[in-house]
Amino acid sequence: MSTAATHADELSAETVARFLQDHPAFLQEHAEVFATLEVPHPHQSRAISLGERQILTLRERQRELEWRLNELVHNASTNEGIGAQVQQWCERLLAEQHAERLPALVTLGLAEVFDLKDVGLRLWAPLAIEGGTAGEPVSDTLRAYADALKAPYCGPAVPAQAGKEPATPGEAEACAEAAAWLATPPGSMALVPLRPTPDSPAFGLLVLGSPDAERFAAGMGTSFLARIGRLGSAALARLTPQA
Structure with missing residues (x-):
């Protein structure tokens, strides 16, 4: 087995991840690598490009943020209704x-x-x-x-x-x-x-x-x-x- 193959076998996912974190310009300098990388689809059995995977991730985050926003709006509306009722309750007590x-x-x-x-x-x-x-x-x-x-x-x-x-x-x-x-x-x-x-x-x-x-x-x-x-x-x- 060649020395290059041996070194490749020794590379762990953590090592690769650490290298990319320590060298943020790597994918800019090697744009062809970024364009050709394929990763598993999060919900299907096929592979997709890294760019497409990032788009899917952003869409999922957007849906999550929209859900949280809708929940906040619903809670705010509920609290506003309760607040109005409490005010009416107080008005009756004062009167x-x-x-x-x-x-x-x-x-x-x-x-x-x-x-x-x-x-x-x-x-x-x-x-x-x-x-x-x-x-x-x-x-x-x-x-x-x-x-x-x-x-x-x-x-x-x-x-x-x-x-x-x-x-x-x-x-x-x-x-x-x-x-x-x-x-x-x-x-x-x-x-x-x-x-x-x-x-x-x-x-x-x-x-x-x-x-x-x-x-x-x-x-x-x-x-x-x-x-x-x-x-x-x-x-x-x-x-x-x-x-």
């Missing part, structure tokens, strides 16, 4: 002159915004409430859990089903109690504490439930829910002794 009607407005409005059949609400010590269950008593465990929540909880009614240990003492008991406020057992739910300021003790808790186990999945972003909590807190604080 309500009778504070005792606010709990019903909060829960019904959130059910419309999130397209939910059931929203639960409890206030620890309301001054006055018109009907509903918002003034019913809650356990000390749930109060302590709501105080400890620095961000809304998202996940199943039984936290262990999310594959994690309870992050806060009393989480399992509090989640079970809050889930019982809903008419039907939820596949997933969000617990949103109500407090006048971020560092204040909670004076209530909102529960958003869905039969869809992925609707309020553990690990999802909670910034929008936290905003809902701040808006709801600002309205419902009129019903608490702190107001």
